[in-house]
Amino acid sequence: MPSDSALRIVWIYPDLMSTYGDQGNVLVLEQRAQRRGIETETIHVRSADPVPETGDIYLIGGGEDRPQILAARRLRKDGGLHRAIARGASLLAVCAGYQIMGTTFGGEEGQPVEGIGLLDISSSRGPARAVGELVAEVDAALNLPTLTGFENHMGVTHLGPGVRPLSKTVKGVGNGDGFEGCYAGHVVGTYLHGPALARNPALADLLLSWRVGDLPPLDDSRYEALRQERLATVLQD
Amino acid sequence: MTQLPLRAQLASALGRSAATLSRMTGRGDGSVIGGRVGLLLEPDLLRQLARDRKLALVSATNGKTTTTRLITSALLELGEVATNAFGANMPAGHVSALSQHKRAPYGVLEVDEKYLPEVLATTGAGVVCLMNLSRDQMDRAAEIWLLAQKWRKALSGKPTHVIANCDDPLVTWGASTAAKVTWVSGGQRWKEDSWCCPECGGPLDRKDADWACRECTFHRPEPQWVVDGDAAIDPRGQRWLLDIQLPGQANRSNAVMALAVAETFGVPVDRALPRLREVTSVAGRYTTVERDGRHARLLLAKNPAGWLEAFDVADPQLPIILSVNAQGPDGRDTSWLWDVDYRILRGRPVFVTGERRLDLALRLDVADVPFTLCGTFMEALAMQPPGRVDVIANYTAFQQIRSEFGRAV
Numbered sequence: 001m002p003s004d005s006a007l008r009i010v011w012i013y014p015d016l017m018s019t020y021g022d023q024g025n026v027l028v029l030e031q032r033a034q035r036r037g038i039e040t041e042t043i044h045v046r047s048a049d050p051v052p053e054t055g056d057i058y059l060i061g062g063g064e065d066r067p068q069i070l071a072a073r074r075l076r077k078d079g080g081l082h083r084a085i086a087r088g089a090s091l092l093a094v095c096a097g098y099q100i101m102g103t104t105f106g107g108e109e110g111q112p113v114e115g116i117g118l119l120d121i122s123s124s125r126g127p128a129r130a131v132g133e134l135v136a137e138v139d140a141a142l143n144l145p146t147l148t149g150f151e152n153h154m155g156v157t158h159l160g161p162g163v164r165p166l167s168k169t170v171k172g173v174g175n176g177d178g179f180e181g182c183y184a185g186h187v188v189g190t191y192l193h194g195p196a197l198a199r200n201p202a203l204a205d206l207l208l209s210w211r212v213g214d215l216p217p218l219d220d221s222r223y224e225a226l227r228q229e230r231l232a233t234v235l236q237d
Numbered sequence: 238m239t240q241l242p243l244r245a246q247l248a249s250a251l252g253r254s255a256a257t258l259s260r261m262t263g264r265g266d267g268s269v270i271g272g273r274v275g276l277l278l279e280p281d282l283l284r285q286l287a288r289d290r291k292l293a294l295v296s297a298t299n300g301k302t303t304t305t306r307l308i309t310s311a312l313l314e315l316g317e318v319a320t321n322a323f324g325a326n327m328p329a330g331h332v333s334a335l336s337q338h339k340r341a342p343y344g345v346l347e348v349d350e351k352y353l354p355e356v357l358a359t360t361g362a363g364v365v366c367l368m369n370l371s372r373d374q375m376d377r378a379a380e381i382w383l384l385a386q387k388w389r390k391a392l393s394g395k396p397t398h399v400i401a402n403c404d405d406p407l408v409t410w411g412a413s414t415a416a417k418v419t420w421v422s423g424g425q426r427w428k429e430d431s432w433c434c435p436e437c438g439g440p441l442d443r444k445d446a447d448w449a450c451r452e453c454t455f456h457r458p459e460p461q462w463v464v465d466g467d468a469a470i471d472p473r474g475q476r477w478l479l480d481i482q483l484p485g486q487a488n489r490s491n492a493v494m495a496l497a498v499a500e501t502f503g504v505p506v507d508r509a510l511p512r513l514r515e516v517t518s519v520a521g522r523y524t525t526v527e528r529d530g531r532h533a534r535l536l537l538a539k540n541p542a543g544w545l546e547a548f549d550v551a552d553p554q555l556p557i558i559l560s561v562n563a564q565g566p567d568g569r570d571t572s573w574l575w576d577v578d579y580r581i582l583r584g585r586p587v588f589v590t591g592e593r594r595l596d597l598a599l600r601l602d603v604a605d606v607p608f609t610l611c612g613t614f615m616e617a618l619a620m621q622p623p624g625r626v627d628v629i630a631n632y633t634a635f636q637q638i639r640s641e642f643g644r645a646v
Contacts, residue, residue: 226595
């Protein structure tokens with residue numbers, strides 16, 4: 001049994017919103033906490049179940065159009081995620097999960113669908129699918145190294161005054177306006193789909209540090225080798 | 238069979254010449270280029286080649302090539318069978334397969350999931366075999382709920398007889414608009430894409446192979462055929478020991494799907510089964526290659542469900558070499574590695590290679606699976622003690638390994 005002090009990682013709706021490797025973000029957070037001696041407890045919340053409000057870090061991944069609409073509807077009705085964020089929990093919302101956090105997003109036929117309003121953003125369907133490697137320079141205020149990952153979406157996301165862009169795209173499409181993702185408080189949204197934290201361990205550490213404070217460094221050679229290989233290959237193309 | 242129109246005959250013949258030329262110049266097995274040339278000269282060629290034949294189409298995320306091969310073997314009991322044995326599973330490959338066996342009264346065609354509606358409409362195939370749907374190379378493949386919805390539309394209102402795996406909820410939903418369905422309880426190892434009802438989005442309650450939606454009436458249909466360990470139970474309740482040479486539970490499931498399809502063509506189990514037992518490898522899959530006393534068995538795994546199946550086949554007593562690429566046919570996105578549970582490999586000597594070995598290395602590191610990183614497959618093989626070793630590779634990595642052995646496998 002994990003103790004009361006264990007870091008609680010809550011994975012929201014893996015049955016609806018986990019199309020491709022989204023579990024990676026859970027695993028990377030667990031590993032990076034545990035290697036620093038921080039005990040973790042991971043809770044998989046299926047879409048028929050209530051979202052607990054006492055988690056520390058919440059994760060939501062990508063999904064097809066219809067599951068995305070269902071997830072938005074259930075999260076709104078449930079309210080647990082809103083209460084958790086109000087209590088100061090961190091959230092990483094990826095791809096379709098990122099769009100849900102806004103006021104609206106594009107549905108199956110491009111129709112506007114109501115989001116859950118945790119981020120001041122609105123999304124719609126773009127003209128073409130954005131598929132490929134993405135490289136972006138993170139907002140200086142966050143003091144993070146270059147973002148690297150893969151995007152696969154049709155969304156265009158407009159940022160309102162209540163959020164800051166997470167990063168400026170060097171390669172790839174991101175929000176569609178030269179920026180990629182956004183953040184506000186301890187909520188981060190990104191189009192880097194699937195295991196975004198595996199390619200960006202510093203972002204994982206940011207989410208962790210928001211809950212547990214300063215973190216000692218880890219041996220990141222495996223992460224670094226992959227990052228360098230990807231960045232070198234992608235920026236050369 | 239009725240004679241093909243002159244234009245179709247010419248298109249078919251020129252396509253075959255292009256295929257031969259492609260083979261002779263070492264560019265490939267020629268099945269795609271030959272079909273493309275034929276279709277260019279006669280866009281209606283596939284329909285004309287399919288006319289008057291009894292056809293089965295085989296589609297799924299995994300096991301298409303193997304099941305196509307098994308059905309073909311069974312139907313050889315009846316006579317000549319045209320088939321795209323090498324996995325060229327789009328219309329050009331179908332044209333090529335049917336052109337090469339102009340007089341074959343039967344055809345078994347592996348069909349890419351996305352192309353199934355088009356190929357069904359064009360060929361008017363009488364039988365369709367559907368095994369499973371799960372997440373697959375997302376950067377180029379369609380989303381699977383959307384795929385199943387297209388299958389529903391394609392099958393609706395047609396006289397097609399569908400043989401479908403009712404243990405897979407999405408396949409069941411995709412098949413259930415067909416006029417006639419034979420349900421096979423074929424098992425489902427990978428369940429991560431079917432926790433929600435395809436009909437209404439509600440939660441699916443599962444107990445063993447059975448499943449039902451908690452919120453609507455959608456539920457698992459009663460199967461006529463059942464895969465039970467190493468046995469098939471036919472619609473009359475008779476139990477048949479499969480005893481096939483292809484390894485693993487996924488292939489036993491493929492074999493029972495093949496038996497059900499064969500029966501719709503009039504081949505009874507007692508005649509089909511000996512044919513299935515003759516199949517030992519399929520386009521290099523499950524084959525063993527040898528170099529300097531190292532015997533490497535080659536397993537292909539292209540997506541998370543495929544890796545689960547490969548783990549089921551791999552021998553836990555043996556070392557294992559894993560090779561991962563991310564070229565076009567593999568999908569350029571390696572995110573799927575994070576959907577595979579590699580912890581089953583703990584305790585085995587694991588060797589990692591392939592063009593995206595650093596992605597796999599990190600994945601294994603996070604799963605606490607120790608491994609050795611190798612620059613090439615041959616380097617990994619040379620590090621093995623003499624004896625047997627298992628190899629799991631994704632598509633182009635697998636083909637690269639086959640080429641190292643002159644594709645003699």
